[in-house]
Amino acid sequence: MIRLTELTKRYGPTTAVDGLSLELRPGHVTGFLGPNGAGKSTTMRVILGLDAPTSGTALIGGVPYARLSHPLRTIGALLDAKAVHPGRTGRDHLRVLARSQRLPAARVAEVLESVGMTSAADRRAGTYSLGMGQRLGIAAALLGDPQILMLDEPVNGLDPDGVRWIRTLLRSLAAEGRTVFVSSHLMSEMELTADRVVVMGRGRLIADTSMADLLASAGAGSRVRGPALRPLAGAFEGARFDDDGSLLVPGAPPRQVGARAFALGLELHGLEAIGSSLEDTYLRLTGDEVQFPAAAKEVGR
C-alpha cells in the first residue's frame, strides 16, 4: 500500500505537487489522470525516492522508498521506457537489474516471455520500437514479482494489440491482490482498465473515487433490453426499469453489465452506454485546471 500525506514538491517558484494526500489500495487498478503539468510524474518520482519531497511524506508499506530492504520485490515501476542503455540487449538490461537486486537469473526469461519479448530479447535496446521499449520497461517492473506496480503512461506507443495486452495484464495483477497505479491521457482506455480514479490538476487532488461512482455522478451507466431482466436489476444497486421496459443501470459500463448478465445466464436484446463517458467527466472536472489549453480556434476556420 502507498500512502501520501500532505505531499508537496516545489521546483523553485513552481509547485508541482501541492499538499497531496492519498492512499492506494491493493486489489485495484487506480488510474492517475490530470492535464499536462498536473504533477503526476513528479508524484511518482517522489514515491520512488528519485525526488525528495519539499514537505509531507510518501510511504510504501509504511516506509519511504529509500528504506525498503527489497525495493524491486516491493514496487516495480515504469517511468521512462527510454532509460535503457541503447547498446545493451533487452536480456542484458534485465540481467543487470536482476543481479543488482539479487533476484534469480531465471526470472529474466520469465518476464521476457510474459511481455512477449523473448524473440527480441537479444537485440540491442537502441533498435527497439517505442512499443518494444515499453514492453521491456514493463518486464523490468515485473522482475521482482512486486506487490505494487506503478506505471507512467504505459500504453504510449503500443499498437491496439499491445494496448489490450496491458489492460488484461494490469487487471489480472490487481485481481491477484496487487496495487496497480497507472497514469494515462487515454480516457477510453482508462475507463476499461481502472476501477479507481485519482485526478490531479495543478498539483492538487481533484478527485479520488471509484470509476463507477465517478461515472455515476456524471449520470453515466448502461441501458439493457431483454425479456427477463429482474435478476440483473437485483445485481446492481440503483438499477431501475424505464417506462419502455428497458433496465437502467447507473454507474456500470456495458462491459460490467454484460459480464454479469452472462454470469446469470440472461438473454439480452440490447446493451448500450448512456450518459457521460470518462472523457466527458474528466474534461468537466479539469476544465479550470488546464495550464496549456488548446487554441480555441482551429487554423483556417
Ligand SMILES: Nc1ncnc2c1ncn2[C@@H]1O[C@H](COP(=O)(O)OP(=O)(O)OP(=O)(O)O)[C@@H](O)[C@H]1O
Ligand atoms: N525537474 C524539474 N524542474 C523544474 N520543474 C519541474 C521539474 N519536473 C517537473 N517540473 C514542473 O512541475 C510541474 C508538474 O510536472 P509533471 O511532469 O509532474 O506533470 P505531469 O502531470 O506528469 O504532466 P504530463 O501529463 O505532461 O506528463 C510542471 O509545471 C513541470 O514543469
